[in-house]
Amino acid sequence: xxxxxxxxxxxxxxxxxxxxxxxxxxxxxxxxxxxxxxxxxxxxxxxxxxxxxxxxxxxxxxxxxxxxxxxxxxxxxxxxxxxxxxxxxxxxxxxxxxxxxxxxxxxxxxxxxxxxxxxxxxxxxxxxxxxxxxxxxxxxxxxxxxxxxxxxxxxxxxxxxxxxxxxxxxxxxxxxxxxxxxxxxxxxxxxxxxxxxxxxxxxxxxxxxxxxxxxxxxxxxxxxxxxxxxxxxxxxxxxxxxxxxxxxxxxxxxxxxxxxxxxxxxxxxxxxxxxxxxxxxxxxxxxxxxxxxxxxxxxxxxxxxxxxxxxxxxxxxxxxxxxxxxxxxxxxxxxxxxxxxxxxxxxxxxxxxxxxxxxxxxxxxxxxxxxxxxxxxxxxxxxxxxxxxxxxxxxxxxxxxxxxxxxxxxxxxxxxxxxxxxxxxxxxxxxxxx
Numbered sequence: 001x002x003x004x005x006x007x008x009x010x011x012x013x014x015x016x017x018x019x020x021x022x023x024x025x026x027x028x029x030x031x032x033x034x035x036x037x038x039x040x041x042x043x044x045x046x047x048x049x050x051x052x053x054x055x056x057x058x059x060x061x062x063x064x065x066x067x068x069x070x071x072x073x074x075x076x077x078x079x080x081x082x083x084x085x086x087x088x089x090x091x092x093x094x095x096x097x098x099x100x101x102x103x104x105x106x107x108x109x110x111x112x113x114x115x116x117x118x119x120x121x122x123x124x125x126x127x128x129x130x131x132x133x134x135x136x137x138x139x140x141x142x143x144x145x146x147x148x149x150x151x152x153x154x155x156x157x158x159x160x161x162x163x164x165x166x167x168x169x170x171x172x173x174x175x176x177x178x179x180x181x182x183x184x185x186x187x188x189x190x191x192x193x194x195x196x197x198x199x200x201x202x203x204x205x206x207x208x209x210x211x212x213x214x215x216x217x218x219x220x221x222x223x224x225x226x227x228x229x230x231x232x233x234x235x236x237x238x239x240x241x242x243x244x245x246x247x248x249x250x251x252x253x254x255x256x257x258x259x260x261x262x263x264x265x266x267x268x269x270x271x272x273x274x275x276x277x278x279x280x281x282x283x284x285x286x287x288x289x290x291x292x293x294x295x296x297x298x299x300x301x302x303x304x305x306x307x308x309x310x311x312x313x314x315x316x317x318x319x320x321x322x323x324x325x326x327x328x329x330x331x332x333x334x335x336x337x338x339x340x341x342x343x344x345x346x347x348x349x350x351x352x353x354x355x356x357x358x359x360x361x362x363x364x365x366x367x368x369x370x371x372x373x374x375x376x377x378x379x380x381x382x383x384x385x386x387x388x389x390x391x392x393x394x395x396x397x398x399x400x401x402x403x404x405x406x407x408x409x410x411x412x413x414x415x416x417x418x419x420x421x422x423x424x425x426x427x428x429x430x431x432x433x434x
Contacts, residue, residue, distance in 0.1 A: 001046060001049075001050070001144055001145075001146050001147070002144065002145050002147070003143070003144060003145075004138060004139070004142050004143055004144055004145050005142075006141070006142040006143055007042060007143045007144065010038050010041075010042070010143070011038070013034070014034050014035055014038050041141065041143065042143045042144070044141075045139040045140060045141040045142075045143040045144055046139065046143065046144050048139060048140050049137055049138070049139035049140070049144055049146045050146065052081060052085070052137055052146070053080050053081060054148065054150065055077055055078065055079060055080075055085065055087065055108070055135065055137075055150075056077070056078040056080060056113075057075060057076065057077050057078070057133055057150055057152065058075070058076040058152075059073065059074070059075055059076075059091070059130060059133070059152055059154050060073070060074040060075075060076070061073045061074070061130070061154060061156060062156070063155070063156055063157065064156070064157050064158075064159055064299075065120075065122050065156055065157070065158050065159070066122075066158075066159060066160070066161040066162050066163045067122050067123070067124075067125050067158055067159065067160055067161050067250070067254060067258075068121065068122070068123065068161055068249060068250055068254070069121065069122075069161055069163050070100070070119045070120070070121045071119065071120055071121070071122075072117055072118075072119055073091065073093070073117065073118055073119070073120060074115060074116075074117050075089065075091060075115070075116050075117070075118075075133070076113060076114075076115050077089070077106065077108055077113055077114055077115075077116065078108075078112070078113035079108035079109065079110060079111065079112060079113065080111070081110065081111070082110050082111060083110060083140060084107055084108065084109055084110055085107070085108040085137065085138075086105070086106075086107050086108075086137075086138040086142070087105070087106055087107075087108065087135055087136060087137050087138065088103055088104070088105050088106075088135070088136040088138075088145070089102075089103060089104050089105075089106060089116070089133060089134070089135055089136075090102055090103040090104075090133070090134040091118065091130065091133050091134075092130055092131035092132045092133065092134060093120055093130055094120070094122070094128040094129065094130065094156070096122060096123055096124040096128060096158075097120040097121060097122050097123060098120065098121040098123060099118070099119075099120055099121075100118060100119040100120075100121075101117065101118030101119055102118045104116055104118070122158040123249060124158065125158045125159065125160065125254070125257075125303055125304060125305075125306075126157070126158060126303065126304040126306075127155065127156075127157050127158075127304060128155075128156060128157075128158065129153050129154060129155040129156060130152065130153065130154040130156070131151070131153060132149055132150055132151040132152050132153070133149070133150045133152060134147070134148075134149055135147070135148045135149070135150070157303055157304075158303065159299050159303040160254065160257035160258050160260070160261050160299070160302065160303065161254075161258045161261070162261055162299065165261050165262050165264075165265045165295075197210060197213055197221050197222070197223060198221070198222055199219065199220070199221065199222070200219075200220030200221060200222045201222065204222045208222040208223050209221065209222055209223075210222065210223050230271060230272070230273070230290075231272045231273070231329070231330065231429075231434050232272065232273045232274075232275070232288045232325075232327055232328070232329035232330070233263075233264075233267045233272050233273070233274050233275075233288075233329065233330050233332065233425070234274075234275050234276065234277065234288065234321070234325060234329045234330070234331050234332065234356075235260050235264075235274075235275070235276040235277070235332050235334065236276075236277055236279070236317060236318075236321060236331055236332065236333045236334070237256065237260070237276060237277070237278045237279070237302075237334055238279065238280055238312050238317075238333075238334060238335035238336070239253070239278050239279065239280050239281025239282065239305065239306075239307050239308055239310075240279075240280035240281065240307065240308065240310050240311060240312035240313075240335075241307065241308065241309045241310060241311065241312075242312060242335060242336035242337075242338075243256065243307040243335070243336055244307050244309070245336055245363070245365060247365060247366040247367065247413075247414065248366075250414070251307065252336050252363045252414050253306070253307040255363065255414035255415065255417055255418075256334050256363070256414075256417065257302050257305075258417075258418055259334075259361075259417040259418040259421050260276070260298065260302070260334075261295070261298065261299070262418040262419075262421075262422060263332070263418070263421045263422055263425055264294070264295055264298050265295060266422050266425065266426075267425065268290070268291075268292050268294055268295065269292075270429065271290070272290070273288035273289055273290045273294075274288060274289065274290075274294050274298070275287050275288035275289065275325075276298065276301065276302070277317070277320070277321055277324070278302075278305065279312070279313065279316070279317035279320070280308065280310045280311065280312040280313055280317070281305075281306075281307060281308040281310055282305060282306075282308070284301055284302070284305065285324065286298065286301050287324075288325075288327075288329070312335065312341075314335075314341075314344055314345045314347075314348035314349075315344065315347050315348045315351070317348065318347075318348035318349070318351045318352050319351065321352065322351060322352065322354075322355065325355075325356070328355055328356055328357070328434075329356050329357070329434075330356070330357050330358075330359060330425070330428060330434050331352055331356045331357070331358050331359070332359045332361065332421065332425075333349070333352075333358060333359065333360045333361065334361045334362075334363075335360075335361075335362060335363075336362060336363045337360075337362040337395075337398070338395070341398070342398045342401060342402070345402075346401075346402070346405065349402065349405065349407050350405065353405075353406060353407070357408070357428070357433055357434050358407055358408065359408045359409075359410065359421075359424060359425070359428070360402060360407050360408065360409050360410065361410040361412070361417060361420075361421060362399075362409070362410065362411050362412075363412070363413070363414050363417065364395075364411055364412065364413055365413075366413050366414070366415075368388055368391070368392060369413075371384055371385065371388045372385065372388060372389065372392075395411075399411055408424065408428070410424060
């Protein structure tokens with residue numbers, strides 16, 4: 001129980017009367033009566049708010065939330081009494097979330113309920129929960145605020161951002177993938193797997209024509225092909241200390257998981273099997289599967305996975321994957337590389353290339369390009385610019401060395417990784433290299 005503003009106002013008036021009584025003794029009786037009246041009203045008001053029954057409350061929030069995306073939480077409050085209730089409410093949200101719209105001051109009508117909303121934005125993946133709801137009940141005459149806490153535990157899971165995957169599905173249905181930056185290349189009749197026969201169209205090459213079908217129908221008939229299906233895509237995910245790098249609200253590791261979700265959805269839609277393996281941290285293995293339910297398996301496998309301070313052991317990871325994976329696959333190797341990593345990385349990539357096609361995706365720090373874009377105004381700026389340029393050149397030399405060994409390579413800022421990986425995957429599918 002704590003005083004409300006009206007209580008302080010009444011106390012101020014009573015003290016004013018006390019001061020006036022010192023100047024004019026006849027006013028002492030008013031000061032005494034005012035004090036008794038104020039105390040009596042305050043005690044009655046305190047007793048009334050103390051006897052108030054507890055407000056009934058329900059919380060509605062999705063059990064699965066995407067990382068870094070604003071999500072809505074709904075509180076439903078019901079007043080069981082016959083008098084309106086003025087309250088202040090604060091929901092005990094997970095501390096790993098950003099918050100908008102709390103605390104709130106509400107008036108609950110008699111024998112009725114209202115609905116209020118606020119938003120949270122998770123900043124850390126994993127399992128967490130809401131603890132309860134904090135209330136400050138104002139007394140009927142507004143002398144007091146009575147604190148109460150209602151324990152309502154609501155567990156939630158924070159997953160990598162699957163919002164991009166949902167957006168992809170919507171735009172794909174409307175044939176508007178260009179809005180995401182995804183290049184949907186279509187090359188008529190030049191796929192790898194026979195799809196169907198159809199009438200000849202202007203622009204079809206001669207090798208597409210099925211002469212036997214043409215003779216039967218007495219009309220030109222072309223063969224139509226599609227990209228091969230039933231192939232395997234395996235993500236090899238570095239959980240070492242390099243993935244702790246962070247340019248903005250999300251770490252490089254979080255951006256990696258977001259990219260994996262988007263490419264997983266695209267690959268499964270293409271009819272390919274999908275799996276993953278982690279290394280240099282908590283080891284997790286998901287064997288390749290084809291059904292769209294694999295998306296949920298991927299989400300539940302990585303949602304609470306965190307990078308560690310361990311050094312990345314590339315060769316050991318490649319050896320373990322070769323032992324697990326017998327069928328040829330596209331291995332999407334994701335890490336945050338430095339130029340000094342080439343001596344350790346190259347043997348691992350060469351081992352994988354004996355059986356598999358390797359796509360190496362490396363995340364570059366956004367600060368590198370920001371430094372180069374800044375004007376050089378003094379000697380320190382010149383040193384910083386020169387050192388950054390030298391580092392980028394060394395990194396580029398490492399990239400060229402990997403390309404010369406037949407490694408498909410991506411070097412991109414974290415925010416661009418999802419779209420870049422999808423585009424490269426689609427290029428590989430259409431090239432027939434897998």
